[in-house]
Amino acid sequence: MGTSGSKSIDGIGAEAAGVGAAGGGGEAGEGAASPEAWHGGAQLYVSLKMENARISGDLVPHVCGSEPIIGSWDPARALAMERELASMWQLSFVVPPDHETLDFKFLLKPKDAATPCIIEEGPTRLLTGGMLEGDVRVALFKHNGDDEVLEFRVFNKADIVSPLELAASWRVYKENFQPSRVRGIPDISINVAPTHGTEEGSGATLELDLEHYVVPTPTAPPNEYPANLAATPASLIQTGALQTNDMLLNYGIQSPSSVSAGPSSVSADFDGHSNHKKNIETWATDSSKKIQTSGLVESKSVGTFTPLQKPDGQKGMFIDRGVGSPKLPKSTSACSLASGLGFGSAKTMPEAAGAVAAAAVADRLHGSKEDGKLAIVLVGLPARGKTFTAVKLTRYLRWLGHETRHFNVGKYRRLKHGANLSADFFRDDNPEGIEARNEVAALAMEDMIDWMHGGGQVGIFDATNSTRKRRCMLMKMAEGNCKIIFLETICNDPSIIERNIRLKIQQSPDYADQPDYEAGLQDFMERLMNYEKVYEPVGEGSYIKMIDMVKGQGGQLQVNNISGYLPGRIVFFLVNSHLTPRPILLTRHGESLHNVRGRVGGDTVLSEAGELYAKKLANFIEKRLKSEKTATIWTSTLQRTILTASPILGFPKIQWRALDEINSGVCDGMTYEEIKKTMPEEFESRRKDKLRYRYPRGESYLDVIQRLEPVIIELERQRAPVVVISHQAVLRALYAYFADRPLREVPDIEMPLHTIIEIQMGVTGVEEKRYKLMD
Ligand SMILES: Nc1ncnc2c1ncn2[C@@H]1O[C@H](COP(=O)(O)OP(=O)(O)O)[C@@H](O)[C@H]1O
Ligand SMILES: O=P(O)(O)OC[C@H]1O[C@@](CO)(OP(=O)(O)O)[C@@H](O)[C@@H]1O
Structure with a gap:
């Protein structure tokens, strides 16, 4: 103490007592909390802000007052405020529920030194039930003797918060003295006005040509005709x-x-997953x-x-x-x-958690023998999106944890009879052709049933299956083995059919040896006519009909005799699927303070590098999505993602609880080293089976996948671009869905910081591109 303008500890305390007794009336704070609302364990979350553009040097505004959390009137233990903007300082803390009044004063002092310590002029401030009493809008400090008066504007906000909310912020507060800066941001927000903009010269602006930042994709999805990836x-x-x-x-x-x-040297895909390796x-x-x-x-x-x-x-x-x-x-x-x-x-149990596991257990306990096994049998003319739908459904169900395999009869046909069959092979008056096609269909069905007996749960049987006779054969084969649901794809839009046909001739192995596009086209049109002559729409058994669904609006989905958990999920997935091309941008938040310290979980703010990434990301999104009319930014509810999104202007931002990082339970806030040392058994269990390991009082990767299902459905349903700013474990799980990676690989998928994974959803499926904005 001792500097002019500073006061003794006793001096503050005495004054506090005096003014406290006389206090009352005056101006209310911005937030006010009624004392009754505090019952039931709720507490008061107080946020104080001070603004002054002229403050310079080492002096940092502090808060010192009657509660232990703000130093019990000991300036050495006063709480430092954090710089929020160049001229704005802020501090948030919680007050125990039983306090009646909270007395405090602002003071200026260096962050880690006791002197100089300048205490604000005037009476002690009083906070009663969240309301600031007296003339509270200004704080005056005498600087350099009495020569200079520093004037700060004061803002106060108080919220009643539940004990659960508090538990999270309290821990963060205690560990980091870094209270959340993002409280008060509503779940859905948009900052339209360019408040700060991207700072020129700060290193945050990017090259105009985004290609400059493209990096190779470590495990690009195979560029393969989808049917070739079906079961062998x-x-x-x-x-x-x-x-x-x-x-x-x-x-x-x-x-x-x-x-x-x-x-x-063995490179085998034993769950039938499409993996180029x-x-x-x-x-x-x-x-x-x-x-x-x-x-x-x-x-x-x-x-x-x-x-x-x-x-x-x-x-x-x-x-x-x-x-x-x-x-x-x-x-x-x-x-x-x-x-x-x-x-x-x-x-015999699925590799899954939550609802998927619950449904599987119920099926096995209460269902008939066939209930646990499901065959989705595609029906439709050629070039109606059957294989496309089969691949997509397989990917979704596998990601959820259902043992699923795609059986493509075309693959059987090509293997048995070669790929160069002309349209004649498909004529309705060619008995050898009909027999050969029925034979390969029966072989594929037999293989599928065998596979189910060996533990497979959902078989997707992909062929035209366009006559009642063929479907009857399949139903007979399924009897006692599995339940059949027909999935018919119908398209009445000539321009879409034309595009599909073009894609077929370009991509199908049936035309790989046909260099003349027109000749290929003619042959395919003939093949199509042969099918059209005998085509009988589905009207029997359990079925789902997708009629003109590709645009994501209009269209129809008809269902008949569908029940059960899995068929329900399938219908829901199909209702939300469409072909509108759009990008989905996935990125982790900018580097957080916990990332720097190697600590898991928590809710810390960004490091300097993380803040720079946030600016670069905003700049990237502005450029990448500049021609998009609509797009949305999704974040988790943790502040590292919200702060990463904050410089992004002009797009609505939505906070999803489901996008929060894997809950590391009792290990939250620890380093991996600390976990290994203090909980060696937990550490070892996780190392052995990271996919299924559930942190005590926390989550496993399988739990995370379960809670992400609505996010996947919503990403499928969206027709505009979406930017997902989330976390390592969550993005591994989301990415695995799009990249069709087996569940067992999810926990080890590379998910670097400061990198954007662009998933392009399109008419031929999913493509991937990566941008690395910073090293
Ligand atoms: N429900 C659908 N209706 C119409 N076209 C679709 C549908 N789903 C996907 N497509 C498009 O059809 C194209 C060809 O689909 P494909 O699955 O090869 O046809 P099929 O197996 O019926 O011969 C796909 O590349 C995709 O763009
Ligand atoms: O499953 P592992 O490999 O531990 O990765 C998940 C971890 O990633 C981290 C960083 O280590 O995510 P985040 O990027 O959100 O900070 C931890 O918070 C989280 O527990």
Whole structure:
């Protein structure tokens, strides 16, 4: 103390007591809280702001007062205010529910030193029930003796907050002395006026040419004809009906005999997922059907490889899903219920949490044998989006955790009869053609049923299936094995049909050897006519008809005899799907203070680098979306994403709770090192099975996926661009959906900071591009 204008500790306290007793009346604060509202554990969240453009040097406004949180009148423990804008300082804190009045004063002093300490002139301020009493709008400080008077404008806001809200902000407050700056921003907001703009020369502006920032996509989705990515025709491989190994390779299938045994050299996609790195899939339900690839024993689906000593002494590979292991942590989700529910092997349970797991358990407990197995049988003329829809539905259901596989009869046909069949093969008066087509359809159906017996849950059977007779054959085959729902795609828009036909001739392997587009077109039109002659729309069984749905408006979705959890989800997904091209931009928030310190979770503000990214991102979005009439910015409710979005102008911003980072429960705010040291078992459990590991009192990746389902549906439904500013774990889960990555890979997907992943949704599916704005 001792500097002119400063007062002793006692001096402040004495004055406080005096004025406090005499206080009353006067001007109310901006926010006022009635004392009755405090019952039930609610507390008062106080936000104070001071504004002065002239303050310079080391002096920082502080708040000192009667409550321990603001220093109990000890200036050394006064709370420093944070600089919000160049001339604006702010401080937020909570007050215990039982306080009657809160006495305080502003003071100016360096952040980490006791002197000089300049206390504001005038009486002590009084906050009663959130209301500031007396003349509160100005704070005066005598600086440099009495020569200079610094005048600050004062703003006060008080909110009643629930204990739950407080728990979050209190922790942040205690750990960082960095109260949230974003309280009070409504869930939906828009800042239209360019208040600060992007600062020229601050390094925040970007090159005009955004291509400058494009970086390679680490695991780009395969640029493959979608039908080729469907299940490998197992029956054809086993019966030796294949043409040649070369032919298999043409369809992305590695000859079984060429698969080598070592873990590093095996590249197999055992859950049938379309993954360009993995190009053979096998399944087996009985030993006669089992495909013996040299040195490989396959046991159902998804898995990691562990060496297995086969009875004959040969080294083999055993695929372990990591489910059902007695050592699995308590925190694994529904899968660990399996044994207790008498399902025999835990492997029959889906790799899922929440509603998906609940529905699976209910089906197994109460449903008929077929209930758990579902065949979605596509129906429609050629070029009506059947394969497109099959691929999309497969991706969605797998992402939710349902074992799903796409069976494309065209792939069987091409493998068995070659790709160069002319339109004659499809004529309704060509009995050999009809028989050959029925035969491959039956083979695909048989494979699908076999696969279901081996644990598969949803088969998507993709063919025209355009006559009652064919559908009747499929229904007979399904009896006692699975439930069938027909999914008919109908399109009456000639311009869309024309576009689809063009895409077919350009992309289908059927026309890969036809260099003359016109000749291809003529042949395809003939093929189409052959189908049209015999086409019978679906009217039997359970069905869903999608009629002119591609535009996302108008159109019809008809359903008949549909019930159950999964069919319900499928209908809901299809209702919201459309083909309108639009980008979805995914990005993590700018670097946060916790990111710098290596701490998980929390709700900290951005680091300097993070703030710079926020500006660059705003600049990027302005350029990237400048020709878009509408677009929306989605953030989580955590301040690192809201602050990242704050410089973005002109687009509505929406906060989604579902976009909040994975809840790390008791580990929230810790470093990975600290978790390893203090909770080694938890650390080890997570390392072993990061997908299913649930933080104590927190979430697992599977939980995150479950809560993101409405976000995916909404992203599918939107017809304008969306920018999603979220978090590492959440974006891994969202990205996995668009990039069709298997669930087991989700927790390890690379999701760098300061990078934008642009997902282009379009008529041929999903494309990806990445921009890295900062190193
Ligand atoms: N419901 C739909 N109606 C009409 N066209 C669609 C639909 N869904 C997707 N498409 C478009 O149809 C194109 C060709 O679809 P494809 O799935 O190959 O046809 P199909 O399997 O019926 O022969 C796709 O690239 C897509 O642009
Ligand atoms: O699942 P892991 O790999 O731990 O990644 C999730 C973690 O990512 C972090 C950063 O480490 O996300 P965020 O970018 O939102 O800060 C943590 O908050 C979160 O717990």
